[in-house]
Amino acid sequence: MKWHVFSGCFFSVLIMIVLMSLVVPRPADAAKKRLPPHEYGTTLMDNFSKQNQMDPVVFRHWIHRSKHTCRLCHVDIGFSMEAGQTLVREKDNRAGEFCGVCHNGKEAFACEEKSLVGKDIKNCERCHTAIAIGHDDRIADAFDEVTEKLPEGRFGNRIDWALASRKGLVNPKDFIEGVSFDRAKMTHEQGDVSLDAKLTGLPDIIFSHKEHAVWNSCDLCHPEVYALKAGQTKHSMQDIFAGKSCGACHGKVAFPLKDCGRCHSKPVY
Ligand code: HEC
Ligand code: HEC
Ligand code: HEC
Ligand code: HEC
Ligand code: HEC
Ligand code: HEC
Numbered sequence: 001m002k003w004h005v006f007s008g009c010f011f012s013v014l015i016m017i018v019l020m021s022l023v024v025p026r027p028a029d030a031a032k033k034r035l036p037p038h039e040y041g042t043t044l045m046d047n048f049s050k051q052n053q054m055d056p057v058v059f060r061h062w063i064h065r066s067k068h069t070c071r072l073c074h075v076d077i078g079f080s081m082e083a084g085q086t087l088v089r090e091k092d093n094r095a096g097e098f099c100g101v102c103h104n105g106k107e108a109f110a111c112e113e114k115s116l117v118g119k120d121i122k123n124c125e126r127c128h129t130a131i132a133i134g135h136d137d138r139i140a141d142a143f144d145e146v147t148e149k150l151p152e153g154r155f156g157n158r159i160d161w162a163l164a165s166r167k168g169l170v171n172p173k174d175f176i177e178g179v180s181f182d183r184a185k186m187t188h189e190q191g192d193v194s195l196d197a198k199l200t201g202l203p204d205i206i207f208s209h210k211e212h213a214v215w216n217s218c219d220l221c222h223p224e225v226y227a228l229k230a231g232q233t234k235h236s237m238q239d240i241f242a243g244k245s246c247g248a249c250h251g252k253v254a255f256p257l258k259d260c261g262r263c264h265s266k267p268v269y
Pocket of ligand 5: 250
């Protein structure tokens with residue numbers, strides 16, 4: 001390795017270490033940090049449940065994103081990307097909206113089903129659960145079964161979802177008849193955008209449209225989060241830690257922000 005390359009590398013690594021010690025995580029991040037990998041990206045929904053004598057609803061991203069794209073739920077079905085913002089009622093689910101788009105006994109278990117011998121089964125507790133997040137052993141087991149086959153990641157779910165999709169190990173469905181509206185499939189023509197980290201020695205960021213196309217559609221990011229012209233959007237690391245820009249997904253569902261080097265990956269010399 002040439003000396004200037006080596007010293008460049010060394011310098012960036014040093015800067016990253018210093019910066020990591022300076023970046024103070026939000027209290028919410030600290031609380032999430034204690035959760036096991038199978039509860040990274042888990043959301044509790046309780047706008048109406050407790051007040052109607054039901055346990056809150058637990059929604060886990062890992063199982064869902066392994067089968068369906070972000071776009072399908074957050075654009076076509078219309079779930080908010082901010083916890084607690086979607087007003088879901090039980091009657092909506094039963095009418096085939098929100099969770100009921102899939103939890104109808106066809107794509108996934110329904111609220112109530114008939115067993116093979118015609119007995120009524122109520123699945124209320126599979127969604128409305130009294131077990132605190134992180135303490136449900138059945139989920140931990142189910143998760144282990146899935147992760148066994150997927151490439152390991154460092155943080156969050158400890159799954160490298162991007163690699164898993166490149167290898168074809170997960171193939172999330174992007175369309176459900178009667179719910180999804182036809183749209184041009186996201187093409188890869190937009191290519192990579194290089195974002196300047198604005199600090200000498202700190203690796204710049206390569207934003208890959210191709211990687212993001214697997215899970216998201218243009219309208220999840222444009223024009224609300226990002227202008228359609230490179231360099232027009234102002235985003236600082238502080239904004240990102242506060243849940244804006246890349247932080248709208250990274251740190252909540254996509255890999256967490258402490259994985260600095262996965263975004264700051266473009267050599268700057
Ligand atoms: C099966 C449907 C479904 C899929 C697939 C899905 N989500 Fe969600 N997502 C939800 C629901 C439901 C909520 C909770 C909404 C609420 O509380 O109002 C949610 C919440 C979120 C939140 C807010 C979480 C928080 O703690 O603030 C983010 C961010 C998010 N999703 C991102 C994603 C990303 C990124 C993907 C793809 C990798 C994805 N979602 C895939 C249904 C889905
Ligand atoms: C697929 C998941 C799922 C299943 C199964 C399910 N629910 Fe729900 N239910 C929800 C969600 C999501 C909400 C809205 C959560 C919130 O914000 O409080 C909800 C809300 C409720 C509410 C609050 C009042 C209202 O009008 O919405 C009641 C009561 C309720 N469910 C009863 C039941 C009963 C009884 C069963 C079993 C027969 C059941 N649910 C099965 C997901 C489910
Ligand atoms: C786009 C389709 C889709 C939507 C929308 C969806 N689910 Fe699911 N869900 C699935 C599939 C597929 C599975 C796995 C198969 C099964 O268990 O039947 C699953 C499994 C689950 C499980 C069992 C695994 C676990 O974490 O315990 C729960 C609970 C659950 N979903 C809750 C919800 C709730 C609550 C909502 C609405 C807020 C919702 N789902 C919306 C497709 C969906
Ligand atoms: C996950 C978020 C995300 C998604 C999804 C996404 N983009 Fe982007 N896009 C970005 C970011 C970030 C930039 C860079 C913004 C900047 O530099 O200020 C960008 C930049 C662009 C640019 C400007 C490029 C340039 O060189 O000037 C175009 C055009 C664009 N996107 C089109 C699209 C289209 C079309 C789609 C869907 C097919 C799409 N994007 C999907 C995040 C996204
Ligand atoms: C999800 C991707 C992502 C991750 C993970 C990430 N960054 Fe950033 N970082 C960015 C983006 C985007 C910018 C803004 C670039 C621009 O202004 O165009 C940025 C900018 C910065 C800057 C420049 C000054 C500022 O505040 O904007 C510093 C310093 C920085 N990041 C440090 C870190 C450190 C330390 C970590 C790990 C704890 C980290 N980053 C993790 C995407 C990321
Ligand atoms: C709408 C949600 C969303 C937004 C906004 C978003 N990402 Fe992502 N990103 C994802 C998802 C989903 C993945 C798949 C990997 C995962 O979930 O951990 C991903 C993967 C990545 C990867 C990994 C690619 C690989 O090959 O390993 C990088 C790097 C990345 N994002 C950087 C960024 C940067 C930088 C920004 C902001 C400019 C950003 N992302 C904004 C959802 C998002």
